[in-house]
Amino acid sequence: MRPSALLLSLAVVALLVAAPALLSASLLNAAIQMLIAALFASAFSLLCGQAGMLSFGHSAYFGLGAFATIHAMNAFNGAGLLPTPLLPLAGALMGLLAGIVAGWFATKRTGVYFSMITLALGELLHALAPHLKEFFGGEAGISAMRMPAWGLTFGSTTEVYYLTLGWVLLSLALLYFFTLTPVGRLTLGLRENQHRLRFLGYNIHTLSVLVFSISAMFSGVAGALQALNIEAANYVVLDMQLSASVVLNSFIGGVKVFLGPAIGAAIMTFFGYAVSDLTRSWLLYQGVIFVLVMMFLPEGLVGELVRRLREGRVGFSPSRIAAGLVFAAAVVIATLGFICAVELAQRFFSSDYRATVGAAGWPPVELFGRDWGPFQIVTWVVPLGLMAAGIALLAYSGRRLGAEHGGEA
Template sequence: MTGLQRFLLLLGIVVLLALPLAVSQSLVNASIQMLIAVLFACAFNVLSGQGGLLSFGHAAYFGLGAFATVHAMNALGGEGLLPTPLLPLAGAAMGLIAGIVVGWFATKRSGVYFAMMTLALAELLHSLAPHLTSYFGGESGLSTTRLPAWGLSFGTSNQIYYLTLGWVFLSVALLYLFTLTPLGRLTLGVRENANRLRFLGYNVHRLTVVIFAVSTTFAGLAGALQAINMEGANYVVFDSGVSAAAVLNCYIGGVTIFLGPALGAAAMTFFGYAVSDLTRSWLLYQGIMFVAVMLFTPTGIAGLIKLWSANRKTYGTRASLPVGGLFVLGATSIATATIFVVELLQRCFSQDYRSLAALNGGGWPPIAVFGRAWAPLSPLTWIVPLLLIALGVLAARVGKRRWLCVKNALALPHAATASTSAQARRNPA
């Protein structure tokens, strides 16, 4: 880890510790959801990013951990062996047991068959949960109450935030230490070439079961934190959207870098918090972002930051900054055009707008986008996004051309030096 990375990590820890003192309670609640999403994404990435086993049903272990914690809270009352701060251990234990049982069967297959099996098991649980009232409470779910422990009431959002933060810090640190162990290194071997490991004498099935169980343990712990925060659980936690969110967060953040999923989960959580109140199309924007990342930056946000840092170190800030600025300008222009078109079309086809158009005698009233009214039938309205897209493409191409010039300018001296050295070796006299 470089000095810059250590500084950024320390800065992030300080910001997280001071966050409740500087923001509103609604942002504290959003931060709790962000921390839970970070832990869930990191747990999922152990299996998918490091182990190469893509699961579409990780919500099952998240939900089982949540319900196990609710039952522990109701049974123990936050006292005895599991006071309120230690209740996440119940969710982790449930995730571990479920991971061992399910993993033993699911990991007998790999690739798309493994993914479909995990999806089928999660959907089966999602379908059965409303009918298993003794454990899942039916469609209404189960509720509970956080009780005081260790001199804390756990009645405020700030106390829940710090409880969640402590468990997330501990869990992420344990997951990082896991990557440094021989077993963690073998996890990468499973992803790269499982047949080679089998040839070397390793029991690959047993190894994948352990990897699966480690991942589900921390997924259950994330579900436990969710149950403590919400003081209850509902069968909705088994929904496929919860599993999809983990996949989305991991790949947007970057599965090849340890903290990439954490970065993706934090970014997408606050993106949803900030944008969901502004537009009905915020889920569409999430999908567009995912597609854009997969097409243009497959290593995710963390990989893009790492690439920029490496290029800045190699080619210098003075050469890299203008190129980066051109790419940012291009991306911003295309994003603005996309938002403009999506918002305009979404409002054009909405029921409210059609009712307003009917009251207007069948005409097309202007639509307010970006603080200005735009006539849907005016050519100028559609020329604006076209110009923005053209500007974005032009900026990207100019940036690419300048980047190639920078690389070639650095490569020429190295080539000349190598040629001189080779000539000197041929003619030592």
């Protein structure tokens, strides 16, 4: 690791350690969710970004880790072989065992066939879970309580945060060091050229199962931390939505950069926390962000930034700063117009609004402190005009930034 990257990492760790003193209880809960999502995305990225195997059923190992931890909490009561701080080991073991079994079958095929097998295995577990009540607890799920251990009660959000932070940092460090080992380097060959690895005498299937199992193991740790945080587990954690979320979050951050998926997952988790209470359309916005990133930043937010830094394309000349400010203003204007259009459409087409329509006509709706009538021209001219102006400014600033780069080259 470069000295600059090491110093930046230490600064981020110091900020994370100081977070409980800086954040409210609500934001600290959000920070716990962000840490768990970051670990889950990093575990997924080992399989997808490092080894080039796209899994559509990784929520299975997250969920199995969560349920194994809940059962361990009830069995050991925070003492004995598994005191509360060591309970994520139960999730790790369950994830590892499930990863070995599922990985042996899934890695028999590659490409889209591998993805479909992982999807089928994940959906099979999700369908069976409500009927296996002894382990999954049926529709009600299973609950437990964090018990005191090592002089800590684990009754406060701060103690749970530090427990989560410790396991996430340890897991990320282990994942990073694995990528530096000879076996970790070989996983790049799985992504780039499996035929050459096979020609050199390596057992491709064994290597693939190993990587799959390690990825599932750390996914189980993430699930264990989730179970410790909410003190419950329900078969909903096995749903495809969680598998889809980790795929989207990882690609938004950038799967070819080690911390890219973690940063992407943390950003999108906070986005959901901040926006979900403000609008019913927050999943639409999340999908639009993913589409835009894949269209214009295919290497992800972090991946694109790293690439530009390596190519020396991040400069601070006056003309580039001016073009960057215009670009930022264009993004704000276009985003404001899009949000206005979506929120108006959502309100006008909602069942609650249709219930208010009567003989008196179509009543206006309130948005941004103003009443908007559905058939008033200004209602649709304003958001569409803002979007058009923002897109025009984006095109102009994009040409300016391209010209700046071309001139330096």
